[in-house]
Amino acid sequence: MGWNSWNSFANIVDSKIVQQQAKTIATNGMKEAGFEYVVIDEGWWLGERDAGGNIVVNKKQWPAIQPGQKDGDMANIAAYIHSLGLKAGIYTDAGLDGCSMYPDSGPKLMKTGSEGHYEQDFLQFSKWGFDYVKVDWCGGAKEGKSGAIQYAQIARAIQKAEKSTGRKLYLSICEWGSQNPWFWAPGVGQIKSTIWRTGGDIIPPVVESLHDAEHDKRVIALKNVLESFDAGLHPEAQHTGYFNDLDMMVMGMRGMTDALDRIHMGLWAISSAPLMVGSDMTRLSPATLSLLTNKDALAIHSDSYGLQPIRVDEPTTGIQIWAKPMAVAGRRAVAVLNRSDASTQVKVNWEKLGLKGLPKSSRDVWNGRETAADGAISVPAHDLALLIVDGEDKAPAEYNAKESSITGMQATRGPQFARLHYANTSGQTVVVRMKSTSGLSTAVALPPTSGSESGAVGLILPNGVADISFEGDSASIRSLDVYSW
Numbered sequence: 001m002g003w004n005s006w007n008s009f010a011n012i013v014d015s016k017i018v019q020q021q022a023k024t025i026a027t028n029g030m031k032e033a034g035f036e037y038v039v040i041d042e043g044w045w046l047g048e049r050d051a052g053g054n055i056v057v058n059k060k061q062w063p064a065i066q067p068g069q070k071d072g073d074m075a076n077i078a079a080y081i082h083s084l085g086l087k088a089g090i091y092t093d094a095g096l097d098g099c100s101m102y103p104d105s106g107p108k109l110m111k112t113g114s115e116g117h118y119e120q121d122f123l124q125f126s127k128w129g130f131d132y133v134k135v136d137w138c139g140g141a142k143e144g145k146s147g148a149i150q151y152a153q154i155a156r157a158i159q160k161a162e163k164s165t166g167r168k169l170y171l172s173i174c175e176w177g178s179q180n181p182w183f184w185a186p187g188v189g190q191i192k193s194t195i196w197r198t199g200g201d202i203i204p205p206v207v208e209s210l211h212d213a214e215h216d217k218r219v220i221a222l223k224n225v226l227e228s229f230d231a232g233l234h235p236e237a238q239h240t241g242y243f244n245d246l247d248m249m250v251m252g253m254r255g256m257t258d259a260l261d262r263i264h265m266g267l268w269a270i271s272s273a274p275l276m277v278g279s280d281m282t283r284l285s286p287a288t289l290s291l292l293t294n295k296d297a298l299a300i301h302s303d304s305y306g307l308q309p310i311r312v313d314e315p316t317t318g319i320q321i322w323a324k325p326m327a328v329a330g331r332r333a334v335a336v337l338n339r340s341d342a343s344t345q346v347k348v349n350w351e352k353l354g355l356k357g358l359p360k361s362s363r364d365v366w367n368g369r370e371t372a373a374d375g376a377i378s379v380p381a382h383d384l385a386l387l388i389v390d391g392e393d394k395a396p397a398e399y400n401a402k403e404s405s406i407t408g409m410q411a412t413r414g415p416q417f418a419r420l421h422y423a424n425t426s427g428q429t430v431v432v433r434m435k436s437t438s439g440l441s442t443a444v445a446l447p448p449t450s451g452s453e454s455g456a457v458g459l460i461l462p463n464g465v466a467d468i469s470f471e472g473d474s475a476s477i478r479s480l481d482v483y484s485w
């Protein structure tokens with residue numbers, strides 16, 4: 001969760017803008033709500049290196065902020081962000097050239113990528129004090145590279161930098177879904193947590209201060225937000241620590257209405273997608289701010305299973321019920337999305353949520369009120385209702401593991417939710433590769449457990465998964481509960 005400079009400032013980003021945005025997040029309630037990263041996207045570096053290959057930045061764009069600091073040192077802004085109790089993020093490209101154009105559609109700036117300098121650059125970012133790095137793919141795409149290979153090298157360079165500085169550097173993969181990253185990004189280069197973009201940009205940047213014909217025509221519509229959501233659904237790849245990234249948020253930007261903000265917040269939250277807001281923090285309306293900091297929506301987003309939702313019902317065309325299990329037994333997050341042009345009265349069929357009987361409670365996240373016991377709810381055209389439902393899980397089918405394999409499983413029909421029980425007393429997160437006779441192969445990160453206790457992670461098994469085996473580190477796989485929804 002955090003803020004990213006690209007959507008609203010493009011390549012005109014500088015120290016002043018970042019300071020102002022960071023200060024706003026620290027004081028408008030977002031920091032308290034959990035927004036923590038302040039990410040400087042493309043435009044901070046214009047492609048210059050010194051004789052030793054070290055990145056050189058513009059002194060006016062990144063001056064000293066405190067006495068004793070030097071102009072042109074990115075450590076200045078990282079220290080400023082840290083002084084507010086926030087974390088700092090930076091950006092580069094996996095190839096030789098970045099995407100860079102000034103301000104975002106003009107002349108191209110070359111050599112703004114890290115290829116040939118992976119170890120040097122990631123160590124530099126970490127030494128400057130950055131906690132997060134987004135790595136784009138413009139240069140990689142131009143050179144026809146393999147994302148799986150480049151990002152594995154990057155992940156290893158990052159882990160090396162982390163060892164050297166003792167500071168965690170979170171990797172954000174940004175290759176827009178062009179080489180199906182959901183197949184290789186979870187666990188790439190043995191990384192224990194990461195996010196990967198699943199599609200292109202929701203919209204090119206809307207830089208309000210520029211007011212030119214190019215920027216003035218950029219207005220966000222429902223279609224932009226829904227396309228990013230639809231392209232981002234790869235629930236089988238998303239596990240504890242590994243997340244599909246639906247793109248930076250455009251909440252409150254030009255074209256967004258309160259209803260569209262609700263759709264955006266609701267879909268990103270129920271998808272446990274990164275909530276990196278790209279709007280100008282100083283221009284957020286109270287309504288947008290209150291949606292962004294809604295406690296229940298953020299609880300759905302930050303649920304420890306971190307799963308994506310499954311479309312469990314579409315009672316009429318365009319009226320969709322999306323649901324996912326949360327880590328508390330019997331708890332579901334439910335989104336009722338009205339993509340149609342007409343207001344609707346829907347009945348959520350509790351049976352489709354894998355619950356036994358009627359739920360004990362169902363709360364409307366936007367207004368905090370209980371919904372009708374029979375599941376009836378009205379949703380205006382182009383709007384979304386978000387619910388937290390508590391009931392009792394139907395009994396799962398249980399399978400015990402033998403030597404890290406689970407056999408005798410019937411092939412799943414449709415996507416199924418499963419809980420994997422394991423033990424990991426190594427004291428650190430370990431990564432296992434989960435494989436099924438169906439062809440499923442993905443990484444799952446297993447956080448440490450203590451003593452003889454089992455840990456549990458949530459999984460969504462796609463259609464057709466049967467016998468499963470786990471390969472990898474020192475965790476012991478105990479059992480799998482499969483819930484039929």
Ligand code: GLA
Nearest residue numbers: 006041042099100136174201
């Ligand atoms: C790509 C990315 C964006 C942004 C720009 C910067 O388009 O997808 O998120 O980083 O590059 O040029």
